[in-house]
Amino acid sequence: MAAMSDPAAVEVAAPTWDRFPRRSVALRHLDAGSCNGCESELSLLSSPDYDLTRYGFSFTPSPKHADILVVTGVITEAMVPVIRQVFLQMAAPKRVLALGACAADGGIFVGAPGVLGSLAGIVPVTVTVAGCPPSPGDILRGLLAVTDHRDPRAFGEAME
Amino acid sequence: MSTIVSPPPTRAVHTYATAASWLETWSDLREQGWETVLLDAHQGVEALLMGPPGRDRDAHRSPLVSLRLAAEPAPQRPASPSGLDILETLDAEMRIAGEEPDLGWQAPTSVPVRGKGLFVYPLGPARADVAESLLYRLAVMGDEIVQLDLSPHFKRRHIRQLVRGRSLLDALPIIARFTTTSNVHHTLALAMAAEAAWDVPAHPDAAATRVLLAELERAVSHLGDLAALAASTGLTVPQMEYLHLKETLLRVNFALFGHRYLRGMVCPGGLNASALPVDADPVPAAESVRDILRSASAIAGQLAHTPSFLDRLYGAGVVPPSAIRQLRPVGPVGRASGLALDVRQRLSYADYPPDLRVPVLSRADAYARFRVRVDELEQSLDLVLSRLSAWDPARLSHLAVDARAFSGPPRSAQGVGVVEAPRGLLAYRLVLDADSGRLDHLGVATPSARNWPVVPVAVANGNILQDFPIIDASFGLSVAGWDS
Ligand code: SF4
Numbered sequence: 001m002a003a004m005s006d007p008a009a010v011e012v013a014a015p016t017w018d019r020f021p022r023r024s025v026a027l028r029h030l031d032a033g034s035c036n037g038c039e040s041e042l043s044l045l046s047s048p049d050y051d052l053t054r055y056g057f058s059f060t061p062s063p064k065h066a067d068i069l070v071v072t073g074v075i076t077e078a079m080v081p082v083i084r085q086v087f088l089q090m091a092a093p094k095r096v097l098a099l100g101a102c103a104a105d106g107g108i109f110v111g112a113p114g115v116l117g118s119l120a121g122i123v124p125v126t127v128t129v130a131g132c133p134p135s136p137g138d139i140l141r142g143l144l145a146v147t148d149h150r151d152p153r154a155f156g157e158a159m160e
Numbered sequence: 161m162s163t164i165v166s167p168p169p170t171r172a173v174h175t176y177a178t179a180a181s182w183l184e185t186w187s188d189l190r191e192q193g194w195e196t197v198l199l200d201a202h203q204g205v206e207a208l209l210m211g212p213p214g215r216d217r218d219a220h221r222s223p224l225v226s227l228r229l230a231a232e233p234a235p236q237r238p239a240s241p242s243g244l245d246i247l248e249t250l251d252a253e254m255r256i257a258g259e260e261p262d263l264g265w266q267a268p269t270s271v272p273v274r275g276k277g278l279f280v281y282p283l284g285p286a287r288a289d290v291a292e293s294l295l296y297r298l299a300v301m302g303d304e305i306v307q308l309d310l311s312p313h314f315k316r317r318h319i320r321q322l323v324r325g326r327s328l329l330d331a332l333p334i335i336a337r338f339t340t341t342s343n344v345h346h347t348l349a350l351a352m353a354a355e356a357a358w359d360v361p362a363h364p365d366a367a368a369t370r371v372l373l374a375e376l377e378r379a380v381s382h383l384g385d386l387a388a389l390a391a392s393t394g395l396t397v398p399q400m401e402y403l404h405l406k407e408t409l410l411r412v413n414f415a416l417f418g419h420r421y422l423r424g425m426v427c428p429g430g431l432n433a434s435a436l437p438v439d440a441d442p443v444p445a446a447e448s449v450r451d452i453l454r455s456a457s458a459i460a461g462q463l464a465h466t467p468s469f470l471d472r473l474y475g476a477g478v479v480p481p482s483a484i485r486q487l488r489p490v491g492p493v494g495r496a497s498g499l500a501l502d503v504r505q506r507l508s509y510a511d512y513p514p515d516l517r518v519p520v521l522s523r524a525d526a527y528a529r530f531r532v533r534v535d536e537l538e539q540s541l542d543l544v545l546s547r548l549s550a551w552d553p554a555r556l557s558h559l560a561v562d563a564r565a566f567s568g569p570p571r572s573a574q575g576v577g578v579v580e581a582p583r584g585l586l587a588y589r590l591v592l593d594a595d596s597g598r599l600d601h602l603g604v605a606t607p608s609a610r611n612w613p614v615v616p617v618a619v620a621n622g623n624i625l626q627d628f629p630i631i632d633a634s635f636g637l638s639v640a641g642w643d644s
Contacts, residue, residue, distance in 0.1 A: 031285075033316070035340045036339055037337070037343075040340065044406065046399075049403075076317070078314045078315075079315075107337075109317050109322065133420075
């Protein structure tokens with residue numbers, strides 16, 4: 001059986017080496033024009049099968065408590081001020097994870113009216129996770145890449 | 161097992177020259193109990209009407225009629241309200257069926273509120289832990305919610321505009337991303353509309369697999385909705401159990417069809433068997449599905465005996481009778497409000513059993529919506545098991561995407577496809593270029609677009625602020641399917 005995980009899914013766009021809170025990391029999700037597929041997978045991170053709290057991650061409804069902003073969807077013009085505002089409200093150090101083909105580059109929706117297809121110039125993206133939707137395992141890898149600055153899959157390969 | 165493949169429902173099309181004559185036929189049929197859905201209110205109007213069930217049992221379960229109005233202007237807001245509220249239905253349908261749907265539609269009874277002590281909570285578009293973007297404005301007086309306003313427009317991807325001018329097969333991947341949790345049904349409705357337009361029926365070998373895909377999708381969707389409902393009442397254990405079952409079923413999807421959300425399988429003319437994994441094995445899949453069925457029944461049984469859960473759901477978020485009559489919500493929301501419409505029963509498509517029974521309750525509260533989903537989930541998993549027992553992927557290998565059959569001049573420039581998606585009636589109407597077969601225009605009637613206007617009136621119906629997350633979760637609607 002083919003694996004649900006995509007080996008090339010996680011891309012660390014901007015490795016930054018300043019200190020990042022590692023033990024308890026709060027996530028703020030923001031939908032910027034998704035088809036709800038990415039949300040469906042993201043909400044499965046709470047399931048016992050993935051249990052994101054094992055790694056110290058948790059979801060928070062408040063940007064003020066958030067360390068990582070997880071953005072899904074095509075980035076519509078209507079959401080740009082909201083994304084900016086939420087990022088502004090987050091306390092530093094803070095990171096952005098672009099989740100799914102849509103948030104990475106607009107995917108199949110490039111060219112639709114009001115669709116930007118990129119977070120460039122809005123907020124700085126640290127890690128991109130490819131997939132449509134990315135599997136929950138790949139999302140976890142992406143989150144760990146945000147805190148560890150490299151895809152945890154690379155650690156696994158080094159040990160093999 | 162022998163599968164009975166029913167012929168695709170034939171649809172009579174009646175064209176009217178004036179809005180008055182169109183409206184007269186439309187309201188006559190409504191008064192006789194026909195179900196309506198306005199497919200399109202762009203360049204003329206097209207409504208699809210489904211007759212009451214059981215009349216014409218052998219051939220089709222319900223007669224199907226399209227009422228087309230070629231002329232402008234479209235029928236407008238009714239001059240005087242009718243006793244049956246049927247003209248209000250038309251008004252609501254007109255507003256949500258346009259190319260630029262009027263998403264702020266409110267029930268006619270809703271009036272602006274103001275006064276001392278009134279506080280408006282803005283909630284959204286960024287809200288909750290993982291949620292789609294939508295702005296709720298909850299006006300409260302003390303604890304009681306007196307009004308709810310919904311503002312979408314944050315997520316618009318302009319899908320109808322994006323597909324215009326594309327060939328059918330170029331539009332298919334976009335339609336498969338309309339609402340991913342319902343993508344099988346979106347592509348199925350599009351495929352059925354194309355099959356009608358080009359007069360190329362779906363290959364009969366695809367019928368059982370289409371049911372399998374559709375019911376797997378419904379079960380995943382209902383499991384997710386039930387998990388969200390358990391979470392909204394603060395019951396983490398059933399939430400985790402439902403999420404685990406959802407994940408298990410998504411893995412079954414992946415093992416059988418190579419995609420966790422089953423995308424890429426349904427195509428016009430049948431199925432895209434080239435995307436089937438070579439090692440798809442129905443035996444372990446059926447074993448997993450049987451486990452899921454057993455566990456889901458056990459969790460639902462425990463919830464039905466958990467007073468803290470029942471207390472929060474009973475009598476919460478009752479859809480007012482006027483809204484049921486005027487808006488006619490579809491899917492589990494409608495069936496929990498006494499409206500016995502299920503497209504699988506009314507029209508013959510794929511190979512659903514002719515004696516399919518769907519749960520219908522009339523309490524119209526959060527508890528009824530919970531019960532309907534629980535029963536439908538079990539029924540879907542039963543259907544999955546029955547189709548899996550005779551499913552042999554090796555016998556499907558001859559099915560492939562036939563690009564040639566669905567390009568070039570169509571037999572008819574318009575085609576309609578109607579299915580019962582997890583959230584309710586979903587209809588596609590294609591208007592094709594007579595020479596190239598490219599899409600001139602796409603009309604889509606989604607269940608979420610139809611059901612969202614019911615939410616404000618159900619929330620502002622004697623509920624307190626603390627009930628809001630529960631009522632919201634009990635509807636289980638998608639924003640992507642509305643704000644598209
Ligand atoms: S990446 Fe795919 S699954 Fe995620 S929002 Fe976009 S279309 Fe949907």
